[in-house]
Amino acid sequence: MGPLIVTAAVNGAEVTRAQCPNLPITPDEIAAAAVEAREAGAAIVHVHARLPDGTPTQAADVYAEIIRKVRERTDIIVQVSTGGAVTMSAAERGQVLELAPEMATLTTGSVNFGEDVFLNRPQDVETFALRMQEQGVKPEIEVFEVGMIQNALRFVEKGVLSLPLHFDFVMGVPGGIPGEIRHLLHLVETIPSGCTWTVAGIGRAQLPLANLAILLGGHARVGFEDNLYYARGQLAKSNAELVARVGRLATELGRPLATPAEARAMLGISARL
Ligand code: KMH
Numbered sequence: 001m002g003p004l005i006v007t008a009a010v011n012g013a014e015v016t017r018a019q020c021p022n023l024p025i026t027p028d029e030i031a032a033a034a035v036e037a038r039e040a041g042a043a044i045v046h047v048h049a050r051l052p053d054g055t056p057t058q059a060a061d062v063y064a065e066i067i068r069k070v071r072e073r074t075d076i077i078v079q080v081s082t083g084g085a086v087t088m089s090a091a092e093r094g095q096v097l098e099l100a101p102e103m104a105t106l107t108t109g110s111v112n113f114g115e116d117v118f119l120n121r122p123q124d125v126e127t128f129a130l131r132m133q134e135q136g137v138k139p140e141i142e143v144f145e146v147g148m149i150q151n152a153l154r155f156v157e158k159g160v161l162s163l164p165l166h167f168d169f170v171m172g173v174p175g176g177i178p179g180e181i182r183h184l185l186h187l188v189e190t191i192p193s194g195c196t197w198t199v200a201g202i203g204r205a206q207l208p209l210a211n212l213a214i215l216l217g218g219h220a221r222v223g224f225e226d227n228l229y230y231a232r233g234q235l236a237k238s239n240a241e242l243v244a245r246v247g248r249l250a251t252e253l254g255r256p257l258a259t260p261a262e263a264r265a266m267l268g269i270s271a272r273l
């Protein structure tokens, strides 16, 4: 097994300061969280842009500021979101791709998302995928339901995505695939050989699924976007605290942590200058 790539999903679009007092919102706060996460062992930071009052935005200028501020301070891979927030149109969500980021998320199907619907029409997914292909952006395929793997493979057949794909299994969203071990095993055996995967367990599923990923040769995503707690009833102090714990567990289990340079090589990402 190669090194473990840890992704820090530092803020998401839906989490609020009321729920999470140390949630990074501004570009400076997001950059600081990225630096701390890198120091704790993360190779990728997954970011959502926010306005100063916390409202999610997909405005390219806000993402540009985040990327610039992170790059000034650390070599971590910046993965932007094309998922944005459930209230946003596809056109709004796609604005961030103008920046040709080195990595971006791509959800290949629709799913209920709590009381909302996270809508990803095939035509919109294809538009995002094509734009990423043109710009040399590495997609991370967000899988909230098992059929999204098949959807991604259909885009491979159409030539707008290419193998090997990198998948993120997002497990435990109310409306999506539950965060259970048997479901992770099924997802892993469903993707083509040669593809890579990471798992983002939601809430209390974060820690057991990250552990299983360490053992199975996958990769792990942790952070406030998916989980606010360090332990039952105990809020995590920072994203870095969650990253550091997975790093310790991986080290104990014999998997060193990937540096950003190693993660770029493993995922076939071309670094931006
Ligand atoms: N905020 C969710 C509706 C992504 O970043 O691409 C979508 C999401 C996935 O967070």
Ligand code: ZN
Binding pocket: 009, 012, 013, 046, 048, 081, 083, 225
């Ligand atoms: Zn996200």
